[in-house]
Amino acid sequence: MTTQCPQCHSTSIRTKSTAKKVGQNVGAIAGTAAGFANAVQGATLGARVGLVAGPAGTVFGTAIGGVVGIVAGAAIGREIGGSVGEKVDEIYLENHQCLDCNHSFRV
Numbered sequence: 001m002t003t004q005c006p007q008c009h010s011t012s013i014r015t016k017s018t019a020k021k022v023g024q025n026v027g028a029i030a031g032t033a034a035g036f037a038n039a040v041q042g043a044t045l046g047a048r049v050g051l052v053a054g055p056a057g058t059v060f061g062t063a064i065g066g067v068v069g070i071v072a073g074a075a076i077g078r079e080i081g082g083s084v085g086e087k088v089d090e091i092y093l094e095n096h097q098c099l100d101c102n103h104s105f106r107v
Contacts, residue, residue: 023085031077042069
């Protein structure tokens with residue numbers, strides 16, 4: 001079904017996704033913070049795995065484990081924040097904007 005502007009009935013509509021974008025950014029920041037806490041566990045695990053390769057493997061494993069913990073936290077936080085923001089856009093905000101008359105509306 002094509003979305004139409006309730007004011008001018010145009011089908012030239014864009015989705016603003018404001019809350020989704022904000023949610024993604026806030027989620028990524030929160031996920032990164034949580035990722036720092038998980039980085040210690042990831043670094044410990046990486047060091048254990050790297051121990052097989054000797055001292056260089058331990059250092060490399062620690063670094064990779066820490067980075068993976070931070071990146072994974074940021075990615076997961078971004079996805080969760082984006083999902084929550086998308087629901088806020090759909091339910092509470094005038095998320096659609098007509099490109100012809102500039103009217104904002106909810107579907």
